[in-house]
Amino acid sequence: MNFIRIMNDMKMKKKLALTFFSAAVLPLVLSGLFLTGKLREIVINNASSQVSDNVERVRKRTEELIKVPLDISYRLTIDNRMKMVATKKYESYTEVIQAYREYTDIRDYIQLYKEISSIRVYVVNPEALNNWEFIQPDNTITSEAWYKEAIHQKGLAGWNLIKDERNDTEHLSLIRSFPVDSTGQKGVLVINVDKQQLSSILDQESFTTLIVDNRNRVVGSNEAEFFGKNLSDIDGEEKILSRQEGSYNTVVGGKASKVVIANLNPENSWNGLRIISVFSVSEITRDANQVIRLGVVVITVSLIFAILLIYASASLLSRRLFRLSKHMSKVGMGSWETYLHIDGKDEVGLLSKQFNALVRSVHDLVQEVQETNHQKSLVEQRQNEIKFKMLASQINPHFLFNSLESIRMEAHIRRQDDIAEAVWLLSTLLRSSLEAGNGNIPLREELERVRCYLGMQKFRYEDRLKYSLVVDPDLQEMPVPPLIIQPLVENSIVHGLDNREEGAVIKVEVKRIPKGVRVKVCDNGAGFSAERLASIRAELAVSVHEQESKRIGIRNVNDRLVILYGASSALSIESELGKCTYITFFIPGGAASND
Structure with missing residues (x-):
């Protein structure tokens, strides 16, 4: 209570200055010291959150991309015409070429869907030819780990980085086995995911972003030097190889870094992919440190300027409020014609205008009440x-009504109903008019x-x-x-x-x-x-x-x-x-x- 009394008795100029120092300068200094320490943490958390969102976006877009080859693989594995072309016992090469020419589904899929770059069907058929669509698997192919795994998984899809024999380049590919006849013979279907489509997803990311298969091989990256490498070849902690979905602190290239991992598990697949994004903590906080240093300089200069400005503003405000107080005193003494003009559009200027309007309104209201x-x-x-x-002012209403009622009753007794009705109407009219x-x-x-x-x-x-x-x-x-x-x-x-x-x-x-x-x-x-x-x-x-x-x-x-x-x-x-x-x-x- 003593503090409130002291504040109420203090002049406006000193009150504003004290309020500024206690409510602005001191909290600003303390909060500045605290916030500079938290700024780095916030920047890192925001970057981590942004990377998590980016990784989730890459995961969803990659999932949409690989749904196309997954759907095509399902159609081809149940395509009896494709199986017949792959397993038919041909009598001549001409017949093989004719059969391959008439079967256009594989070529149609490649033309229709930009998400895939090639389709290969591996089926053992000595009478057939290799045309890069239908391929006779030799010992080199059948001994590949991906080929054996596809045969072993009995129709489930797999995703690995494998080499295309046609151009000797590696692609992220869907691998899937399928039965070709009733004897149990199996073939293997390989569909390459288009590199450009996959790169267009990753190239939009500002941090290093990788897509790796279950063998930790990089099947997609926004940095070309990482493509095809194993995660163990990248200068990072060993635990990245086994980490699953989540956000982790690690060291990459000798720098403290953040790693965000998201799993991509396509349906009807025996394995999946991982999306990994890495960013260096020092790179993220570099701008924040510059901002902190600049902020200290700006705050110091601003405080010095604010101290001078608040004193000048307090002086100006107190003078304007004093003028308003004097004008209110004049109005309180009954001077309705006085007019106060205070420059400015701030609260004091607005208050003076509203007070002038109030004085005019009260004056107009008094006149309006008088007029009303x-x-x-x-x-x-x-x-x-x-x-x-x-009604004639000399007539006594009770005497008049009683007389009219007597006349009406007399007319009614004498069966002069029309006269009685007229008297009743006159009485009613006079009574309602008088009331x-x-x-x-x-x-x-x-x-x-x-x-x-x-x-x-x-x-x-x-x-x-x-x-x-x-x-x-x-x-x-x-x-x-x-x-x-x-x-x-x-x-x-x-x-x-x-x-x-x-x-x-x-x-x-x-x-x-x-x-x-x-x-x-x-x-x-x-x-x-x-x-x-x-x-x-x-x-x-x-x-x-x-x-x-x-x-x-x-x-x-x-x-x-x-x-x-x-x-x-x-x-x-x-x-x-x-x-x-x-x-x-x-x-x-x-x-x-x-x-």
Whole structure:
């Protein structure tokens, strides 16, 4: 706690300097000493891991390469035509040559598959000839270890470095025996793996990489001088000859080295291959040692420069923070018009910009709250105008309702049901209008008020008035302001029916459209002249703050819509003299605000 108190009381300049020395300089020196010791180990481990990955890649690619001769050998050992050509008792050399010419499978395989360079079939047949595809094995061939081993393994494949008699060169070859007839005579199939394909796999490796057979002979290498040699001829430890899969430390050429070995065991084979990769530790760590020496120099120079820079930065930062603190004090005293400018795009500069934006936002919010309260007051005022203009303020509601109920009951007793219904509709309309508050109500309640009003007017005008209400069912519970549709219906009756002897049809339609709900009140009444319609539109276009309405009608409805939903929800009036009038408004989003 004392340490925290001391740090909190310390000046920003000294605090940053102390923090830099304790959190940067000292750990950097200690970690530098530790990491330089670990760097060599990491480099060696990374190199070993890389070599292991490379060896695994060579193993997989070599396995894919030798799958081709393995597959071809399987096809040839079950090829009866090949066996017949190799064992047939020919009567003349012409017949032999003709048979060899007609049998093209071996030549086709060599042309089709780049992974192999030659195919030789060794079968004892005195009547046959040697054409480097079918060869008569002499004593020299039959005495070879690979030939004897192939005969002994009974059809399994073997992989060894053997000499091709045609060009006296050695190749990694597949060796496999096969039965040639029912007497038990056997032949031997030899398929040479293409040297170029094998070299293309190894040449991509940056370290010395070898492929050796089970006799420790190098059958493939990315260094030409090792090809064909035995591992014992290479200047390395004897234990490499017997090591199996894994990573080992050894000495090659008098240098400490790493050896990574992976086994390749082809399917249906009596022996396999080993992939061996060797790299010298000194070669791997040479670059790391240079980096370490260079790092010591760079770190030393950097520390000296950082010490000077941190002191200058701390001084600059403390001055800028002090300016910000003074500005905040001014704002705290109520000075909303002050503006702070601090150069730079760092955290302090950004903080000053955000603080300026915060001051403006708070100022704008205060004005917005004031404007919102004013707008809310206007809405309540318009709502109260409708409520109080529909009912005379001198009438006692209870007296009025009781009187209307008495009249309705008396009309019902005297079997004047139409009068009773009209009184009930009037009572319901007055009660709902009187109970209408400043908040929103469900659309169904507003429509019920419209039905009551139209029912009363139907009682008055009888067959001269026809009406319909078309509403999407899912909009019944949509919140709307009270007395938002009924005044428009009343306007249609007053201006459309009173001046038309043949009566009128009034239609109220509430329909969901994209981005909201459209409310339309239509009548086929007297309509407005073009001049009167223009006058009404001009009156509605006047700002709510500029004109006070003394009527309940469309002006009041329009003002409330604009206040609640914006100018896009203002009343739209279309009319044609003597024909029709359409009044439409839009509620965005399909629901009114409950605020």
